[in-house]
Amino acid sequence: MKKLLSIGLVLVLITGCGASPQEKRNNYDACLIEEDRRLMAKFWAENPNPYPQELQNYEKQVEDVLPRLCVDNLK
Numbered sequence: 001m002k003k004l005l006s007i008g009l010v011l012v013l014i015t016g017c018g019a020s021p022q023e024k025r026n027n028y029d030a031c032l033i034e035e036d037r038r039l040m041a042k043f044w045a046e047n048p049n050p051y052p053q054e055l056q057n058y059e060k061q062v063e064d065v066l067p068r069l070c071v072d073n074l075k
Contacts, residue, residue: 024074031070035060 006061019027047054 028070028073031073034064035069039065039073 040059043050043055043058050058
């Protein structure tokens with residue numbers, strides 16, 4: 001009986017700790033959207049009339065940085 005309870009407790013601890021993979025992915029996706037909006041709003045505030053090339057360069061930089069900003073949501 002004690003062995004059965006121990007196994008059950010271990011299973012609960014393993015499966016019950018932390019968010020599900022789907023929840024982690026949803027949080028990651030939400031982070032990407034929020035950070036993208038925040039960074040782009042900052043860019044537009046600093047550059048009210050940017051050249052198209054400036055905007056493309058900044059968007060590329062944002063694409064490169066976003067995964068690093070949100071990776072903690074996948075852990």
